[in-house]
Amino acid sequence: MFCQKCGQQVPDGSTFCTHCGASLAGGSVPTPTGAGPSSAPGLTQSMPPVAPVPQKPKSKAPVIIAVACAAAVLIGGGTVFALTMLNGSKSSGTQISMIDTGSSDEKDSSAKKKSDKSKSKESASSDDEAVPEDESAYYGSGDSDDYLTDVYTYTNDMHPYSMSIPNRFEMEDTPSGSGARYEDPETGFVINLFGYVNINDETSHEMFVNADTSGKADLYTAEGDNWYVVSWREGDTIIYEKTIVTDSTIATAHLEYSTANRDMGSKIIDTLLPTFQVD
Known part of the structure; x- marks a missing residue:
């Protein structure tokens, strides 16, 4: 017998068309005796061809997301590496500068120590300041x-x-x-x-x-x-x-x-x- 929807021959007694999946209940044409698929050209030609069901194209979104993540990782890693190298370079430069020129804080501290020593000597040599007798x-x-x-x-x-x-x-x-x-x-x-x-x-x-x-x-x-x-x-x-x-x-x-x-x-x-x- 033939499917009335797609016109293709299907085995006798089938409930659904093995080609297009349409129900054959009350919608099938008996196969003529002694005739194959080629013995009913008129019927085959009278049925409009049915295009196959188009397959849904595979989505490219996962691939795009994976590529974007990889690019973000590479960019982030490169940025961190660049910042690390830059900070290391700045720290090294600062240390060398301190060794070559000296820190202003250290100079101020040294000057303060010299001033304190001078004041201490002046205080020790002053006759106006009495020394406690209970000190050794x-x-x-x-x-x-x-x-x-x-x-x-x-x-x-x-x-x-x-x-x-x-x-x-x-x-x-x-x-x-x-x-x-x-x-x-x-x-x-x-x-x-x-x-x-x-x-x-x-x-x-x-x-x-x-x-x-x-x-x-x-x-x-x-x-x-x-x-x-x-x-x-x-x-x-x-x-x-x-x-x-x-x-x-x-x-x-x-x-x-x-x-x-x-x-x-x-x-x-x-x-x-x-x-x-x-x-």
Whole structure:
């Protein structure tokens, strides 16, 4: 039989056309006996040709979107890379500029430090600004030399020797009465005085030659007509001894102070130690 819609031959008993899909219920033409498709030309020619159903063209939108995304990624990556290189170049250039020319902030800071140092020196050298007595620098730094003039004279009752001692030093008598020990409560500076009778008629030169100086660090010695000096260092402590020898008396001034108070020691040796004498 034939489909009345498209005119194509379909198997007998079919419900739908196998060519165009049209329903064959009441719409099919029986196939003439002994005739094939070519035996009914009139019928075939009388039926208008039916064009095949056009297929929907595939959309190109996914391809376009994929291409656009790839382009955006490439452009974004290139932009980030360019900005990174540009920032790195700027940072490098700034660093080189700072090394070559110097930062204005650093110059200002350096100038300020110099100004502060100058002001500090002026303040330290000013006589109008008093230095608190409860500071250790009052003794050791040289900011004030009051302890060199605010003194009293110690005279031993048993042996005829004496010396000027700063009033700030605290005194401790020796048990035998042959001397005295003074100590600065702020710096620990010690002045120890002691004397005894020259019963062996020794001379200062003999005692100087026989003085034990072996193995002493930073050894310093000096000798006069009736005196001699031996000085050395034990760790962070400086020891300075001056001994005066007369026909009747031998007296020694023993100074002991830390290396941190070296300046104070030098001033006492230069100013007060010359007052140490045997009458």
